[in-house]
Amino acid sequence: MRAAARSAHRALVTTLTLLATAATATLTAGAAPPRAAACSGHVGLTFDDGPSGNTAKLLTALRQNGLRATMFNQGQYAAANPALVRAQVAAGMWVGNHSYTHPHLTRLSQVQIDSEISRTQQAVANAGGGTPKLFRPPYGETNATVKSVAARHGLTEIIWHVDSQDWNGASTDAIVRSAGRLTDGQVILMHDWSANTLAAIPRIAQGLAARNLCAGMISPRTGRAVARADLRVGPRADGNGATATERRRATR
Numbered sequence: 001m002r003a004a005a006r007s008a009h010r011a012l013v014t015t016l017t018l019l020a021t022a023a024t025a026t027l028t029a030g031a032a033p034p035r036a037a038a039c040s041g042h043v044g045l046t047f048d049d050g051p052s053g054n055t056a057k058l059l060t061a062l063r064q065n066g067l068r069a070t071m072f073n074q075g076q077y078a079a080a081n082p083a084l085v086r087a088q089v090a091a092g093m094w095v096g097n098h099s100y101t102h103p104h105l106t107r108l109s110q111v112q113i114d115s116e117i118s119r120t121q122q123a124v125a126n127a128g129g130g131t132p133k134l135f136r137p138p139y140g141e142t143n144a145t146v147k148s149v150a151a152r153h154g155l156t157e158i159i160w161h162v163d164s165q166d167w168n169g170a171s172t173d174a175i176v177r178s179a180g181r182l183t184d185g186q187v188i189l190m191h192d193w194s195a196n197t198l199a200a201i202p203r204i205a206q207g208l209a210a211r212n213l214c215a216g217m218i219s220p221r222t223g224r225a226v227a228r229a230d231l232r233v234g235p236r237a238d239g240n241g242a243t244a245t246e247r248r249r250a251t252r
């Protein structure tokens with residue numbers, strides 16, 4: 001009796017194990033990220049003002065939805081949270097410079113502008129984020145002095161083609177609609193700290209995939225979203241020390 005009971009128990013355990021395995025497989029298949037069948041174009045997703053307490057959640061959402069993005073970090077936060085900068089790179093993101101303390105750069109002297117930009121380059125590099133190739137001035141405010149200082153640090157200034165208005169309280173629906181206006185090569189402004197933007201990520205991914213648009217890197221040469229590094233500007237053109245595997249992945 002006892003042997004028979006054990007045998008029945010074992011059979012039940014085996015059945016349950018098989019069912020659990022099947023359930024896991026189903027869940028995994030259902031969680032496959034939306035992906036364009038073929039990339040007919042690329043768009044640049046950008047998230048400003050991190051890294052912060054929201055960055056880990058944002059990175060998880062981007063990864064789960066098969067998206068890569070450019071993170072325009074503030075130097076002061078990169079210095080305070082170096083592990084999050086490394087997490088951005090590990091998640092396949094590109095890291096850009098968004099000034100050290102987020103001032104209105106056009107109101108500062110050339111020396112002050114240089115300090116904002118150079119300290120951020122240093123903070124990101126010290127954190128393990130590579131030396132940024134892309135620079136976004138706070139508020140998108142720029143002038144000839146800002147541009148020339150950025151250029152001296154090897155940075156290409158990137159503003160945006162589409163403003164999600166997440167900084168201005170845009171709803172998740174409105175942020176999804178903004179991303180829906182992106183066309184090949186264009187860049188959208190979003191923020192690391194916006195809960196509505198975080199909530200919009202899965203639908204942004206679905207919308208891009210439905211239009212065969214892929215999330216790409218922003219070319220330091222053209223300032224537009226592309227599949228991968230433009231080899232004409234050198235081996236580190238994609239910045240942040242992306243591996244060959246990451247570069248190949250980015251072309252998908």
Ligand SMILES: [Zn+2]
Nearest residue numbers: 048049138139
């Ligand atoms: Zn900002």
